Structure formats: structure tokens, C-alpha cells
Amino acid sequence: MPSTFEKLASTLRHVRSGGPLFSSGDPFGSLYGVHGGFFKTSTVDGDGRWQVTGFFMAGDLLGLDGIGSGRYQLTATALEDSVVAVMPYPLVETLSRESPDLQRELHAALSREIAREHGVMLLLGSMHAEQRLATFLLNLSLRFRRRGYSPSDFQLRMTRADIGSYLGMTLETVSRLFSRLQHEGIVEIRQRHVRLIDADRLRAISEPA
Amino acid sequence: MPSTFEKLASTLRHVRSGGPLFSSGDPFGSLYGVHGGFFKTSTVDGDGRWQVTGFFMAGDLLGLDGIGSGRYQLTATALEDSVVAVMPYPLVETLSRESPDLQRELHAALSREIAREHGVMLLLGSMHAEQRLATFLLNLSLRFRRRGYSPSDFQLRMTRADIGSYLGMTLETVSRLFSRLQHEGIVEIRQRHVRLIDADRLRAISEPA
DNA sequence: CGGGCGATTGACTTTCGTCAACGCGTGTGG
DNA sequence: CCACACGCGTTGACGAAAGTCAATCGCCCG
Numbered sequence: 521m522p523s524t525f526e527k528l529a530s531t532l533r534h535v536r537s538g539g540p541l542f543s544s545g546d547p548f549g550s551l552y553g554v555h556g557g558f559f560k561t562s563t564v565d566g567d568g569r570w571q572v573t574g575f576f577m578a579g580d581l582l583g584l585d586g587i588g589s590g591r592y593q594l595t596a597t598a599l600e601d602s603v604v605a606v607m608p609y610p611l612v613e614t615l616s617r618e619s620p621d622l623q624r625e626l627h628a629a630l631s632r633e634i635a636r637e638h639g640v641m642l643l644l645g646s647m648h649a650e651q652r653l654a655t656f657l658l659n660l661s662l663r664f665r666r667r668g669y670s671p672s673d674f675q676l677r678m679t680r681a682d683i684g685s686y687l688g689m690t691l692e693t694v695s696r697l698f699s700r701l702q703h704e705g706i707v708e709i710r711q712r713h714v715r716l717i718d719a720d721r722l723r724a725i726s727e728p729a
Numbered sequence: 730m731p732s733t734f735e736k737l738a739s740t741l742r743h744v745r746s747g748g749p750l751f752s753s754g755d756p757f758g759s760l761y762g763v764h765g766g767f768f769k770t771s772t773v774d775g776d777g778r779w780q781v782t783g784f785f786m787a788g789d790l791l792g793l794d795g796i797g798s799g800r801y802q803l804t805a806t807a808l809e810d811s812v813v814a815v816m817p818y819p820l821v822e823t824l825s826r827e828s829p830d831l832q833r834e835l836h837a838a839l840s841r842e843i844a845r846e847h848g849v850m851l852l853l854g855s856m857h858a859e860q861r862l863a864t865f866l867l868n869l870s871l872r873f874r875r876r877g878y879s880p881s882d883f884q885l886r887m888t889r890a891d892i893g894s895y896l897g898m899t900l901e902t903v904s905r906l907f908s909r910l911q912h913e914g915i916v917e918i919r920q921r922h923v924r925l926i927d928a929d930r931l932r933a934i935s936e937p938a
Numbered sequence: 939c940g941g942g943c944g945a946t947t948g949a950c951t952t953t954c955g956t957c958a959a960c961g962c963g964t965g966t967g968g
Numbered sequence: 969c970c971a972c973a974c975g976c977g978t979t980g981a982c983g984a985a986a987g988t989c990a991a992t993c994g995c996c997c998g
Contacts, residue, residue, distance in 0.1 A: 638803065711994090
């Protein structure tokens with residue numbers, strides 16, 4: 521997480537597992553820096569279609585989508601008991617006018633979120649189910665590594681349905697693919713516990729034919 | 730387009746049809762406001778996978794994805810002879826520190842781009858090919874309407890392959906679906922000229938089962 | 939200890955991708 | 969000025985990938 525942001529954290533807020541940090545349509549007020557725990561974000565459109573749009577862990581920033589319209593566009597749900605730093609947006613605005621560094625960090629955070637979504641679009645639009653799942657696992661692994669956790673041995677906090685929604689496939693397909701990867705000795709999966717046995721082969725799978 | 734931005738437009742730049750406004754990897758320098766013409770943006774990832782990530786017309790803002798990393802992440806290609814307003818980013822930074830209005834507009838633009846991409850993710854992740862194409866046509870129609878052009882009678886500037894890439898399907902599927910919609914009397918399509926005959930049925934198609 | 943959510947697995951169906959042939963227009967060079 | 973080539977689009981036949989529907993299982997949590 522951008523360090524300059526830290527100063528903005530006026531308060532901490534705890535969110536119970538399963539509870540919402542904010543919900544789609546709520547008036548926008550603050551950005552949130554995840555201190556600990558795990559979140560998913562999801563959209564709903566007017567026709568009731570919904571989709572998980574991302575997973576967020578310590579150091580990630582939530583709520584950026586609400587700036588434009590004055591309302592949160594997404595719902596952020598805690599997938600385990602979590603703590604966030606509350607950064608009131610008016611304060612962010614004011615301080616970033618005084619501090620070019622902070623300004624740049626905010627812009628960078630917004631821009632990086634855009635870039636992240638390009639990646640998801642690429643994944644959804646141009647990859648097969650197995651490539652998507654492999655990419656997903658590798659991405660999780662990388663993010664755990666960066667935070668000092670084991671990149672090859674971790675807990676999934678989300679359900680198969682969450683993963684499926686995020687990756688644009690059904691939960692059955694997620695389950696089948698997990699089983700397949702396990703049979704091939706590439707990963708070991710028991711419930712939500714994942715152990716990456718052969719990350720190289722996983723990388724190979726994630727690549728185009 | 731946000732009106733306050735207009736003041737930032739130091740110069741205009743012309744881009745010939747088929748030419749790049751900027752390319753993935755170029756050092757980031759400016760944001761671009763489309764004055765006239767039509768652009769597509771596309772990504773490439775390390776493995777050579779690529780995808781069209783958006784279409785941009787008069788009033789839209791290009792280049793936002795470059796702020797975070799100092800390099801443009803996308804390639805922006807003109808699909809017809811086009812004109813853009815060049816807004817040097819250092820200038821944007823400076824002025825938006827002096828003007829809360831401008832600051833808010835910039836943040837809003839970034840945030841809206843994030844929200845737009847959520848919509849694309851929803852489209853790619855949870856809709857069938859026919860729903861995607863119907864949604865795409867309706868979206869184009871809406872954007873032409875907002876700009877004072879006919880919402881029911883317009884030219885596509887992009888190829889079937891561009892559309893297919895953007896919508897996560899093959900160009901053959903795009904072509905077949907166009908034919909189907911035409912047979913059903915919902916649209917009339919001759920080459921790149923589109924006439925929406927029955928927007929209500931198109932809307933019905935775009936909705937979930 | 940039992941209930942219920944989440945996960946797995948199977949059988950079958952559907953959608954869409956792939957491969958391939960052909961058609962239409964347009965611009966260019968002989 | 970015509971012919972042809974090339975990019976773009978259409979259409980068809982076929983197959984593969986993933987969705988749907990359904991039954992069953994296994995963990996947790998209460």
C-alpha cells in the first residue's frame with residue numbers, strides 16, 4: 521500500500537466475515553485501505569446480473585469506483601473478519617492538493633486499478649477456462665508472496681461460486697478443473713486449502729497454445 | 730467531456746486512420762481528449778494475447794491507464810482520421826492542485842473509467858454471445874444519441890474482428906449473430922452500416938433469461 | 939449429532955470455436 | 969480501363985469446451 525496514504529487513516533473499522541464494507545448504491549464517502557483480512561467486490565446491473573469483480577487483501581485500496589458518481593458502484597464484502605483504514609475522501613482531496621506526492625499516489629492507485637481491470641478483461645475475453653483458473657492461482661500466489669506469506673501453500677477465502685463468477689465460468693467448471701489439476705499432480709486441493717506443487721506447469725497452462 | 734479540461738488542451742493533434750495515438754510501452758506524457766474521430770484501444774500481455782479494450786469517440790478521454798506506471802499500457806489506434814486535444818500530464822497535475830473543480834473532474838474521469846470497465850467485465854463474464862452483441866449495439870446507439878447523431882442509424886468504424894475481440898468471441902460469431910438479428914428483423918446491417926429497427930427487442934435480447 | 943451449505947461428480951445438451959470455402963468491394967497497377 | 973488481388977465479411981460443417989440439471993457427499997457449525 522502507498523505509504524503516504526497511511527497518514528490519512530483517520531480511523532480503523534472492523535468488518536465481520538460476511539458483512540459489507542459498503543454496498544452498491546451507498547453514498548460515497550471514504551476510501552478504504554485494507555489492513556488485514558480479505559474482501560471480494562461485486563457488481564449488479566439493472567437486470568440483476570451480478571459478478572465478482574475482484575479480491576482484495578492487506579495493502580489494497582477499496583472504494584475507488586465511487587468517486588465518479590458519488591455512490592459506490594460495487595459491493596465490498598468481507599470474506600473473513602477484517603480491518604480497514606478509513607480515509608474520508610474530502611480529506612484525501614484536500615491533502616492531495618497540498619502534497620504532490622500524495623496526489624501522485626492517488627492518481628497512480630486509480631490508474632493501477634484501471635490497468636488491473638484490463639488484465640481481467642483479457643482473462644475473461646481471450647482465455648480458456650483452464651488458463652483462467654491457472655492465471656488466477658498464480659496471481660493469488662504472487663500476491664501472497666509479496667505480503668510475506670507462502671506462495672505455494674495458502675487458504676482460499678472465497679467459495680467456488682465466487683471464483684467462478686470472477687472468472688466467468690460456473691462453479692461446477694471450477695470444481696472440475698481443480699480436480700483435474702490435482703489429478704495431474706500440479707496442485708493439491710483439499711477444500712479451500714491450496715498447495716501449488718508445480719508452479720511451472722501451472723504457468724505453462726496459463727499461456728496461450 | 731468535462732468542460733474544465735478544455736482549458737488544458739495546449740495543442741491539437743491529428744491522427745490518420747489506422748495510425749497510433751500512442752502505443753503500449755510508450756512513455757506516458759499526456760492525456761488526450763478526443764475532439765473528433767474514432768479510436769480503439771487494445772492490450773497485449775507478455776504471452777502475446779491481445780484484446781480490444783474499448784472504443785472512444787468525441788468527448789472521451791484517452792491515456793488514463795498510463796498514469797500509474799509512467800508508460801501507456803494500451804495502444805490507441807485511430808479507426809478514422811481523428812483529432813485529439815493534447816493535455817500534458819504535468820500541467821494537469823499542477824492545475825488540478827490549484828483548482829478543486831479540475832481535481833474533481835480528473836478523479837471522476839478516472840473513476841468513471843473504472844466503472845466502465847466493470848460493465849465490460851460483467852458483459853464478458855456473465856453474458857451469452859447474443860446478449861453481448863445486443864448490449865454492444867445499444868451502447869453504441871446511446872453514445873451516438875448523446876452526441877446528437879442518430880441512435881438508430883450509424884456506421885461501425887471497426888471490423889468484425891475488433892468487435893469480436895472486444896466482446897470475447899470470434900469474428901465468425903459476430904458475423905453470424907449480425908445475420909441472425911437481421912433475419913429476425915431487429916436490425917438491418919449492410920457492411921458497416923447499421924440501422925436499428927426494433928430497439929426494444931434488442932433490449933429484450935440483452936437481458937438475462 | 940444433525941442440518942445445511944459448499945463441493946464434487948456424472949450424464950447430457952448447447953453454444954461457440956475451428957477450419958474451410960466462397961463472395962463482395964475497392965483500390966491499384968499493368 | 970480493366971483485371972486482379974487483397975482485406976473484410978459471410979456461411980457451412982463439424983467438434984470441442986463449457987453449461988445445465990441432478991444426485992451425492994463431506995465439512996463445519998450450531
